[in-house]
Amino acid sequence: MSWYYIEGILIQSCYTLLIVLGLSILTGYTGMFSFGHAGFVCIGAYVSVLCTMAFGLPYLLALLIAGLVAMLFGAALGRITLGLKGDYFCIATLGVGEAIRLIFNNLNINFNVGGRTFVLDGAKGIASIPLHTTFPVALVIVVVFLTATALLMNSKHGRSMLAVREDELAAQLTGINTFRSKMLAMCMSALYAGIAGGMLAHYFGYLQPKMFMMVKSTEYTIMVIFGGMGSITGSVLGTVLLCALPELLRAVGDWRLVFYGLAVIIIMIVRPKGLMGGKELPVGKILRMIGGLFTKKKDPPSDAADPGKEVSA
Amino acid sequence: MDLQYYLQQLVNGICLGGMYALMSVGYSLVYSIMSFSNFAHGGVIMVGAYVGFFALTALKVPFLVAFLLCGLGSGLLAIIIERLVYSPLRKRRAPSLYFIISAMGASIFLENFVIATIDGTPRNYPTLFSNSIKIGSISLGLDSLLMIVVAAVSLLGLMIIIQKTKIGLAIRACAYNEKAGTLMGINSSLVIFVVFLMGGVLAGFAGMLYGMRFIVKPTIGQVTNKSFVAAVFGGLGSLPGAIIGSLLLGIMEIFVASINSSLRDLFVYALLILVLIIKPSGLMGRFVEDKA
Numbered sequence: 380m381s382w383y384y385i386e387g388i389l390i391q392s393c394y395t396l397l398i399v400l401g402l403s404i405l406t407g408y409t410g411m412f413s414f415g416h417a418g419f420v421c422i423g424a425y426v427s428v429l430c431t432m433a434f435g436l437p438y439l440l441a442l443l444i445a446g447l448v449a450m451l452f453g454a455a456l457g458r459i460t461l462g463l464k465g466d467y468f469c470i471a472t473l474g475v476g477e478a479i480r481l482i483f484n485n486l487n488i489n490f491n492v493g494g495r496t497f498v499l500d501g502a503k504g505i506a507s508i509p510l511h512t513t514f515p516v517a518l519v520i521v522v523v524f525l526t527a528t529a530l531l532m533n534s535k536h537g538r539s540m541l542a543v544r545e546d547e548l549a550a551q552l553t554g555i556n557t558f559r560s561k562m563l564a565m566c567m568s569a570l571y572a573g574i575a576g577g578m579l580a581h582y583f584g585y586l587q588p589k590m591f592m593m594v595k596s597t598e599y600t601i602m603v604i605f606g607g608m609g610s611i612t613g614s615v616l617g618t619v620l621l622c623a624l625p626e627l628l629r630a631v632g633d634w635r636l637v638f639y640g641l642a643v644i645i646i647m648i649v650r651p652k653g654l655m656g657g658k659e660l661p662v663g664k665i666l667r668m669i670g671g672l673f674t675k676k677k678d679p680p681s682d683a684a685d686p687g688k689e690v691s692a
Numbered sequence: 693m694d695l696q697y698y699l700q701q702l703v704n705g706i707c708l709g710g711m712y713a714l715m716s717v718g719y720s721l722v723y724s725i726m727s728f729s730n731f732a733h734g735g736v737i738m739v740g741a742y743v744g745f746f747a748l749t750a751l752k753v754p755f756l757v758a759f760l761l762c763g764l765g766s767g768l769l770a771i772i773i774e775r776l777v778y779s780p781l782r783k784r785r786a787p788s789l790y791f792i793i794s795a796m797g798a799s800i801f802l803e804n805f806v807i808a809t810i811d812g813t814p815r816n817y818p819t820l821f822s823n824s825i826k827i828g829s830i831s832l833g834l835d836s837l838l839m840i841v842v843a844a845v846s847l848l849g850l851m852i853i854i855q856k857t858k859i860g861l862a863i864r865a866c867a868y869n870e871k872a873g874t875l876m877g878i879n880s881s882l883v884i885f886v887v888f889l890m891g892g893v894l895a896g897f898a899g900m901l902y903g904m905r906f907i908v909k910p911t912i913g914q915v916t917n918k919s920f921v922a923a924v925f926g927g928l929g930s931l932p933g934a935i936i937g938s939l940l941l942g943i944m945e946i947f948v949a950s951i952n953s954s955l956r957d958l959f960v961y962a963l964l965i966l967v968l969i970i971k972p973s974g975l976m977g978r979f980v981e982d983k984a
Contacts, residue, residue: 412789459969466729466788467972470924474964477917481958593917597796604793633808640801647794648780 386514392622393517394578399602399618400521400528400611401571406600407608408532409564410544412469414596415476419569421483421591423449423576425499428508428586433490433497438511442520442577449573450566457565461558476596483588504587512582520578524571528611531567533671540564541609601643607653616654696829701946707836709942710843711905714898715919716926716934717850718770718891724867724929725880725887726782728791729920732773734913735802736892740766740899741908742806748818755820762896770892771885773798782884799913806910814909821904839901846894847935854931859886867929918945918957921964927977937975 398420405411423445430441460471483501490497499505531537539560542550551557580586598621606617624642628635646653715737722730743765747758777794821834854860859882865873866883874880898919902912919938926937941960949956967974 412792463968463972466727466792466928467968469789469792470729471965471968473917474921474961474968478958478961478965481961485954485958593914594800597800601793601796604790633804633812636804637801637808640797640799640804643797644777644794644801647786647790647797648777651781651784651786651790 388623388626389514390512390517390578390582392619393514393521394512394575394582395599395602395622396521396615396618397524397575397578398572398599399606399614400524401568401575402599403603403606403608403611403614404528404531404540404571405564405568406603407610407614408537408544409540409561410608411561411564412600413472413476413568414469414593414600415472415474415479416568416572416599417591417593417595418472418476418479419449419453419572420576420579420595421479421588422452423573424580424586424591425483425576426573427577428505428580429490429497429499431509431511431581432505433492433495435492438509438516438581442574445577446570446574449576450570453565453569454562456569457562461561461565473593473596476591477593480588480591483591502588504585506585508580508584508586510581510584512578517578517582520574524574525611525615532611536560536563544609604651604653605643605646607655607658610653610655610659612659613653613655620654700830701950702943703830703832703836705943705946706939707839707942708946709922709939710840711898711901712919712922712942713847713935713938714843714894714901715916716923716938717847717931718895719916719920719923720926720929720931720934721863721887721891723923724931725863725870725884726778726788726791727929728788729795729928730891731792731795731920732777732798732802733770733795733891733895733920734916735799736766736770736773737895737899737902737916738806738910738913739769739802740896741903741912742810742899743896744900745815745817745903745908748820759897759900762900763893764896766896766899767889767892770888770895774884774888803910803913810910812910814907816907817904835901835904839905842897842901846897850890850894851931853890859883863887918960921960924964925967925974927974930974930976933974933976940975 398416402413402416405413426448427441427445430436430444431438436444456472456475460468460475463471485501486499487501488499490499532540539550539555539557540563542553542555543557543560547557550560579590583590602617602621603614604617605621606615607613621639625635625639628638631638650656715733718733718736719730722728722733740762744758744762747753747761748755751758753761777798778791781790781794821838824831824833825837826832852860854863862873862878862883863886865876865878866880870880873883899912902915906912918941922938922941923934924937925941926933926935941963944963945956945960948959
């Protein structure tokens with residue numbers, strides 16, 4: 380195995396981890412399942428490519444804009460779908476995810492910025508995107524967002540989300556604005572997915588709407604479940620394992636996705652709480668301690684309760 | 693653009709809708725009892741299409757035998773999935789979202805199992821019915837006619853089973869309230885068994901008809917996403933809703949496609965979102981508040 384190959388897997392793990400982290404906020408912590416996250420990734424990818432290729436903006440700024448656009452879209456989507464419960468929310472996200480992909484599939488726009496033309500031609504996709512996503516860059520971005528997630532989860536907002544997941548009615552009764560919590564989770568996860576989409580586009584160097592099929596959204600959700608709902612280190616483990624697994628199994632060719640499907644079913648039957656089962660690795664505890672230092676400044680100390688005593692799903 | 697054109701499109705739409713109906717009743721039946729969206733249904737349909745294909749090409753059996761084999765194969769597969777994948781979850785009373793994830797896993801498994809064992813290349817069914825009949829000025833292919841007839845007969849059969857037989861009564865009772873049904877002495881395992889069997893058999897029929905009209909490949913299961921939309925449109929968990937929703941969706945999809953064919957898929961998902969925003973319970977469903 381050459382370093383080039385390993386680096387590829389690592390970069391893929393990095394941006395997938397970013398998506399899964401975002402989804403973990405929505406699914407693992409707030410308890411809302413999304414089968415349309417590939418749609419946000421798709422938006423992020425296209426927006427970032429537009430920024431770098433059509434408008435000539437720097438890579439990191441493009442990522443930020445991609446994330447913000449995805450977040451805006453997430454907020455709009457949240458506005459109309461967060462009232463739906465359980466399966467219906469799930470189905471709505473499924474429909475939105477597919478709809479986004481199909482819109483990009485049919486989109487045909489010419490951009491003319493400063494004399495240069497940039498063609499967005501639906502299903503044909505975009506080729507020769509500059510390859511800005513290198514492993515160090517990807518790693519730094521992911522570490523930043525890992526820390527941010529840990530901080531968020533230890534804040535008042537993070538705990539409100541957990542309360543919503545455990546019992547929405549009870550959370551409402553204790554005075555938590557559940558809609559706002561859900562909205563925050565939705566926006567954050569869309570932001571993460573958008574940025575990850577930008578990283579994905581600038582890693583592969585080409586973009587096609589069919590890279591964002593529903594199967595992808597399912598894979599992300601499976602990673603969250605596999606790692607364990609409500610656990611950041613679980614999400615990291617789940618992502619790295621499930622990203623590496625298909626690559627390690629590449630020797631067995633077509634059978635690798637068969638094993639993948641089988642693994643999902645077995646996990647659901649044998650250990651439905653996922654690898655970490657809502658708990659964190661010691662690494663997570665260190666992160667949480669750092670997070671605790673930050674949140675104490677804003678909240679009274681009584682809020683910084685023992686993070687190890689989370690109620691699992 | 694005259695009346696004849698519209699009538700022709702209407703017939704095409706009914707044809708497509710009939711096929712959606714065969715698929716979506718499987719979704720709806722399972723949802724009505726177990727309250728989760730069985731995404732493995734697409735895999736069952738796909739396997740049905742392959743069973744039919746190999747029965748016709750390798751075994752060279754007559755059409756009717758192949759058709760029944762399809763139903764049998766898919767029905768068996770649906771039951772096996774229920775026993776191996778859902779039953780352990782059911783015993784543990786897992787939340788419905790775990791069922792959905794498992795169903796997705798099963799669907800990934802089935803799709804890739806077929807790719808690994810057979811291969812991924814699309815195959816064409818042998819042409820069995822190339823003739824078409826003309827009713828007035830509308831031409832109707834024999835395969836389309838067959839599709840409509842099969843859909844009508846099997847859906848009618850299903851309705852009779854649900855409405856007139858004892859097991860049908862049990863299914864209706866469990867759909868209303870499974871716990872209360874079990875207290876009344878209904879064997880809910882048997883009900884679930886029958887529901888998966890019936891859904892599977894119809895899925896097999898649908899798979900073969902779909903394969904005959906279009907193509908057989910491991911990913912045709914994804915077509916069932918649309919039949920799922922039809923089930924939501926008609927009202928998840930409602931059988932007549934699923935049938936009416938499917939027919940309407942098929943007709944609307946064909947008319948949208950006749951205006952701009954690249955918009956047909958987008959239209960279907962846009963409709964799904966609209967339905968969920970305006971009336972999540974669909975045309976005929978009952979919207980049960982999720983008790984978190």
